[in-house]
Amino acid sequence: MSAATVSLSPTHLLARARIALGRRREIARLSRVHHANEKALATAPGVLPVRINAPAGGLGAHFNMAVLVLTACHERGLRPKFRFTTPHYGRPDGSYDWLAELYRQPTDLDVPPGAPEFVLTQWNDVPPSLRRARAWERAELAAFLHAHFTLAPALSATLEDYHARFMGGEPTLGLHFRGSDKHTEADPVTPAAMLEAAAALLETGSFDRVFFATDSLSFVSAIGSEFHGRPVASAPDVLRSGDLTGVHFMNHGNPVTKARQALLDALLLGRCQHLLKTESSLSQWTTLLHPSLPVTQLNRRRTSPAWAAWFPVPMFAEGTPRGA
Secondary structure, eight states: OOGGOOOOOHHHHHHHHHHHHHHHHHHHHHHHHHHHHHHHHHOOOOOEEEEOOOOOOOOOHHHHHHHHHHHHHHHOOOEEEEEEEOGGGGGGSSSSOGGTTEEEOOOTTTTTTTTOOOOEGGGGSGGGGGOOOOOOOHHHHHHHHHHEEOOOOOOHHHHHHHHHHHTSSSSSEEEEEEGGGGGBBBBBOOHHHHHHHHHHHHHTTTEEEEEESBBBBHHHHHHOOOEETEEEEEOOOOHHHHHSSSSGOOOOOOOHHHHHHHHHHHHTTTTTEEEEOOOOOHHHHHHHHHHHSOOOEEEOOOOOOHHHSSSOOOOOOOOOTTOO
């Protein structure tokens, strides 16, 4: 039977119809969301209320979205006031602003009652006009981020304690091995490949300690407590995954604690003298806050249309890995 005469079964026809209906509904939803977000930007009275509730995103993705909104506001003479309410770091109903557990924002960001809120649930919710935002000079962006986000006092105290305990003022090689669900957006790196690259950096004699952050139990087992004669450390009591499930999607562990642990890992990596990393928006936050940190990256996010929809903005590209 030729291809021209093949008839689809009722089941296949129904599946196609459902897909087409889903696409039409998403197009209609995006049109409404883009209009609402453009209106919020256009009518904001100096301060733009922003809520990020992105169920498919980890902590790093939330901060990437925040950078985009900060840039859009800066170009329009506005100042954003963020709320992060995604349930897997807060409450199931999305009512809790867990960003306040991590960072303090400027205290003079007063939002008038009834001001329209700029809401992001995914990257596609960003109006197309905002995706052409400026590309920052890295040091300028870092200063801008530090001015808007001040680490919460309790988290700052923990950061200083961990830094003293695990690095002790000695030159430290930082490793970020992102496993679990990351295989869906980047070609995976094995623990063995990561450790081989780490060994090569240690052979330069530039580092006396190793600090690692990971969501992967297999990497913890692979690196051990000593590597190439250097003591190895990581933050304590971190929840990790033994399979392909992202930690932020796991149904156990305190949601806010997961966010705190992830941010502490990102900030501790920024205290190292060199960062060896796999693809991750979390350690990208590290590089945005510490633009002079030498970085070696072992893999890259795929450039397929599906992932381009999540990461459309050139300002987030890290460029050629420094130190590679």
